[in-house]
Amino acid sequence: METTQETTANPVPTGRRVLITGAASGLGAALAEAFTARGDTVLRTDRAEGADLRLDITSDDDWARARDHVMETWGGLDVLVNNAGVAGGGRLDRATIEEWQWITDINLFGAVRGLRTFVPLLKEQGSGHIVNVASLAGLVHPAGMGSYNAVKAAVVALSETTGHELAAYGVRCSVVCPSYFRTNLMDSLQGADAALGEVMSSLVTNSPISAEQIAAEVLAGMDRGEEVIIPDEAARGAWSLKQNDRVGYDAVMRKQAAKLDRMG
Template sequence: MLPKRIVITGGASGLGFALAQLAAKAGWRVAIVDRDVERGEAVITSLQRKQPQSCFIPCDVTRLSDLERVAKELQERWQGVDVVVNNAGVAQVGKLVDTSISDWQWIMDINVLGVVRGCKVFIPMLQQQGGGHLINVASMAGLLDVPNMSAYNASKAAVVSLSETLQNELAEDNIHVAAVCPSFFRTNLGQGMRSTIENMDDKLEKLMSKSKLNATDIAKAIMRTIERQESYTLPHKQGRNAWYLKRFLPRSWYRKLLHKTVKKHS
């Protein structure tokens, strides 16, 4: 049996690269696609030591033609893929009134339409093969509603909703779809982050440093989700608990707890 074939957008660093390392170690053929060509070329050798057929393909998820080129190359190179991970994303922090429309367009083009493009390009391939896995990386921000993150929250909520919808649409095609919703963990999310809040870089670093999980832990959770064909990956216990409270408590009670928690960590 041939090893699984996985393609990961935003795969040259952070969570994407941590997942690539685990997959390559397991013998999977790994394609990391990323717009950071220098970084991609620098890290692909380490993956090829684990799995020689792994590759790096430059790609900007804001361009449908780039993703179509990736799909075509992997069809020619591997005769298809088994797992598609739409991981590429960016962050924006600030009150709604302080966030420009151009920042909204920027984050939606990457976080939402980047995932949409990845799904649109690879779903026909998975259907033709008779099945596969579609893993969309969202965030607990897509399930909760932390203040001062309206654009980011909305973009990740869209990814969750898209994933849930595709679970229904693709069930008969034997395509497993999951939404990955981690809380803060140490990664490179702050690089390129846009913010209208003073000292947000320091605050983000503080939040990430408190996490008990790192990128490899999240990647391991994604591998389990693929194996078990689960609908959600919610790796942080505190995040899961907050989501349960939101779902089952009266809204007024949940909001009080949320604001108390935000104040504690601000």
């Protein structure tokens, strides 16, 4: 998979009109601050308090209102950041169908709804940049995280497709694949597999990487024209292992699976 495009000689754009979902906290809030520091104008959307505009990404009506707001306020959009999402997972014999449906509707179809809402506008204006926040789980697939891995891998595939479809219209697409970093994502964690939840929460809490560091790397990756932004060393190492040493990668993943089973 290609992870970069040739860097352009053009200056880094500022003054962009940016809509970010899930921007009341976590990575979304960090991205909002990073874009604002660049001189961009940011519309922070979220279903939680603290946003500029309420947007439940599972609601077609909310997306329509967001588009109306963007057109009435700005007359167009330069950057759409599909960031909002939830944490979940569970081993195959423990995660329920309801859990699979819940995480798919939010983490995958939330991004799909965002694209369906704004792609016609971006095509019409002949410019724009879409940023879909996926996860390292979209590229490497640990045991116990089947539903999370599946939806994040789908977001990676969706992003590549988006880039191909919209290139002729002057619209770019990047997908972001970070490893664990400190955020409040675990507040949304649902699932019957308590052992998996314990592992995920520990990895997030003990990560040395902050949301602000990830946000800075996202903007740097956009500046470089990267289609797949892998913003931290841990993520780059895991992806490199899978690409270059599949036997070693499988051994690591199956060791983790065995450890999870020992937890009960």
